[in-house]
Amino acid sequence: xxxxxxxxxNALSIFLLGIDGIIGSGIFLMPSRVYAKLGDLSMVVxxxxxxxxxxxxxxxxxxxxxxxxxxxxxxxxxxxxGRFAGFEIGIFTWLLGIITMATExxxxxxxxxxxxPVLNQHGxxxxxxxxxxxxxxxxxxxxxxFMDWVNNVSTIAKVGFWWSLS
Numbered sequence: 422x423x424x425x426x427x428x429x430x431n432a433l434s435i436f437l438l439g440i441d442g443i444i445g446s447g448i449f450l451m452p453s454r455v456y457a458k459l460g461d462l463s464m465v466v467x468x469x470x471x472x473x474x475x476x477x478x479x480x481x482x483x484x485x486x487x488x489x490x491x492x493x494x495x496x497x498x499x500x501x502x503g504r505f506a507g508f509e510i511g512i513f514t515w516l517l518g519i520i521t522m523a524t525e526x527x528x529x530x531x532x533x534x535x536x537x538p539v540l541n542q543h544g545x546x547x548x549x550x551x552x553x554x555x556x557x558x559x560x561x562x563x564x565x566x567f568m569d570w571v572n573n574v575s576t577i578a579k580v581g582f583w584w585s586l587s
Contacts, residue, residue: 434569437576439478444579522557526550 430438455463484497492499494514499507530550534540540549560571 430569434573437573440580441572441576444576522554526553529553 452463452467455466459466481493488497488500490496495507495511498510527550530540530546530553533549537545539545561568
């Protein structure tokens with residue numbers, strides 16, 4: 422496969438994209454739930470989960486260094502196991518993206534309930550979630566360069582928010 426001629430992400434953007442993928446909706450809901458179930462043991466469990474995710478990220482980095490081209494898990498599966506397995510991974514990755522987006526929007530709107538009690542009602546909750554989805558769609562339509570910048574700012578804001586809570 423030939424290398425893509427599209428704009429390449431710089432190292433900082435790739436790093437922040439990985440951090441954003443790891444943080445996901447967990448920054449909004451997970452720490453309090455983990456602490457509620459495990460108490461102080463959560464201080465050990467969370468770094469262990471980080472180490473597990475790091476090992477997955479290193480596997481992807483290793484594959485990326487050996488298989489040229491764009492496509493991530495789909496490309497790696499296609500190269501190793503053929504067309505049908507690559508198709509399956511592509512479909513599951515697409516479905517995972519849809520589920521992740523829905524989960525993160527729901528987690529964000531749920532966390533906003535403490536600031537805006539009107540979101541405890543179904544109608545305003547749904548309108549807010551759909552508004553966020555529409556805004557994200559609009560941002561994506563502005564192009565990959567702009568979304569690269571938006572992702573960098575978003576990730577820094579998430580990390581700053583998390584840091585302020587600790």
